[in-house]
Amino acid sequence: MLAxxxxxxxxxxxIAAYKTAELASALTRAGAVVHVIMTRAAGEFIRPLTFAALTGQPVHTGIFDPGPGGPIPHIELARRADLVVVAPATANILAKLAHGLADDLLSTTLLAVNCPVVLCPAMNxxxxxxxxxxxxxxxxxxMGLHILEPEDGRLACGVQGRGRMREPAEILEYIxxxxxxxxxxxxxxxITAGGTREPLDPVRYLSNRSSGKMGYALARAAVQRGARVTLVSAPTxxxxxxxxELVSVETAREMYRAVMERFAExxxxxxxxxxxxxxxxxxxxxxIKKGTDSLILELVRNPDILSELGLRKAPRQILVGFAAETEDLEANAxxxxxxxxxxxxxxxxxxxxxxxxxxDTNIVKMVYPGGHIQPLPLMDKLSLAHRIWDAVVELRSGKSPA
Structure with missing residues (x-):
């Protein structure tokens, strides 16, 4: 996406400038060409050399320094930009930008760009x-700028409150x-996600090891690609x-009802x-109190949500399932x-x-009706989510899997 x-x-x-070093590294690893512009105050918290080493690009600090490919740095940088991210965005830079002030390289560049601008506020x-x-x-x-709101947490000044800059991974995902x-x-x-819980008593339940990460990654990717997403989630x-739209459930029967009520649309x-x-x-x-050395539990089958959806599925609808196996993967799938x-x-x-x-990663095989199987390599779950949505788009267009 960023190559x-x-x-x-x-x-x-x-103080959140230290997090920005991690963001610069992540953007560079994702293939972006990162041009860092630092204000004079930023240099009191972190040195330009750090960003130069992480991005492999010169760091820009002065409004009259030579720019990349030309003598006017704010114009040259603005002309090349596909996106601008300010992280951290202090109260000072927010005020400058809101009122069109330009007294340093960053503020002048922000007035010259013709691309999306993302601001990541961080302050007391x-x-x-x-x-x-x-x-x-x-x-x-x-004015059309994008604000990635800060989160609640412990701040550098020692107080608890809203003002912490988002974590680099969240900013990268937003970008x-x-x-x-x-x-x-x-x-x-x-999309359904997480592992359902079946209560034994008021404090115990039967469940599984699902973290919900794959379902949540699918939801993120679908939102990024423009879908209206309902996420029916077991506890995570x-x-x-x-x-x-988050619909929180706990048991299999609760998930069954939540899915069936919304399936037709x-x-x-x-x-x-x-x-x-x-x-x-x-x-x-x-x-349940401890008693004898053994305890026998009687269990009953839960509704099979996926099978029921397969029976009800209309020709226009696409139904995707997941299968976690420990043996005979292809045959079972x-x-x-x-x-x-x-x-x-x-x-x-x-x-x-x-x-x-x-x-945080997965290795899967995409299995289609008729026996076609497409193995995929190890990848992070968000990347896999996009591969799954690529397959859905092809299915909706009527293309057969290659």
């Missing part, structure tokens, strides 16, 4: 909540959204992606959740894709390194 893109990274004078909580700062942010939004395709625009998409420790459903196959026949009203009337099954062997539950 060959020219990104201006503006760094201003805030009281400063952030000040009416002047909020008025400036409102004005900048009206990638500007360069993704909009081939899912107008589509209604439902993950924050829902911005822009999704969906264009695509991706069942990435790990749904419990069985639940206890009885949930004890009180905590081929059987499941036909039995459940799926358009695509994403299967992985969870015993492989890099493909297990909770991992």
């Amino acid at each position: 060959g893109r020219s990104v201006i990274l503006g760094v201003t004078g805030g 909580a009281q400063m952030y909540s000040h009416p002047a700062v909020q008025a400036n942010l409102a004005r900048l939004r009206e 990638q959204g500007f360069f993704t395709r909009d081939d899912l625009a107008g589509l209604q998409v439902l 420790s993950l924050l829902p992606p911005a822009g999704v 969906q264009d695509v459903v991706v069942k990435a959740a790990a749904v419990a196959d069985y639940r206890p026949v009885v949930c004890a009203e009180q905590k 081929l059987q499941k894709v036909e039995k459940k009337n799926l358009d695509l099954l994403v299967a992985n062997d969870v015993t492989q390194p890099g493909a297990g539950f909770g991992s």
Whole structure:
């Protein structure tokens, strides 16, 4: 997504500048050409040499320094930019930009660019909540700039409040959204994620090792590509992606009801959740106490959500399932894709390194009706999510898998 893109990274004078070094490195690893512009105050927190080493590009600090390819640096930098990111964006730079002030290289460049500008505010909580700062942010939004709001947390000044700059990984993900395709625009998409829980008593439950990372990555990628996304999620420790409708559930039956109530209006459903196959026949009203050396639990089958969707699926709808296997991956996957009337099954062997539950990466095989199998290499889950959506787009266009 970022390969060959020219990104201006503006760094201003805030303690969060140390995080920006990680962002510069991540952008460079993703293939972007990163031109760092530092204000004088930024140099009090982090040295230009750090960014030069991480990006492989000269760092720009002075308004009269020679620019890349020309004598007017703010014009040359602005002309080449595909995107500008200011991180951290202090109250000072927000005020300058909101009122068109230009007294250094960064502020003059910001007035000269003709590309998206992303501002990542970071400051003391009281400063952030000040009416002047909020008025400036409102004005900048009206001007069409993109504000990646700070988060709550412990600040460098020792107080707790809103003002922490977003983490570099979140900023990178936000940036990638500007360069993704909009081939899912107008589509209604439902994704399930996480591992359901089946209560034994008020404090215990049966569940599985699913972290929800794959389902949440699918939701993020779908939003980036323009879809309207409903995320039906079992409990996880993950924050829902911005822009999704989150439906929180706990048990398999709750997930069944949430999905079935919304299925008819969906264009695509991706069942990435790990749904419990069985639940206890009885949930004890009180905590089960230790007694004999053994305890027998009677279990009953939960509804098979994917099979039910396969029966109800309309010709216009695309249904994608997931299968986590520990043996006979291809045979089990081929059987499941036909039995459940799926358009695509994403299967992985969870015993492989890099493909297990909770991992940030995955290794899968894309299994289609008719027996076609497309193996994919190890990749991070967001990249895999985009590969899955690429396959969905091809299926909707009527193309057969190669």
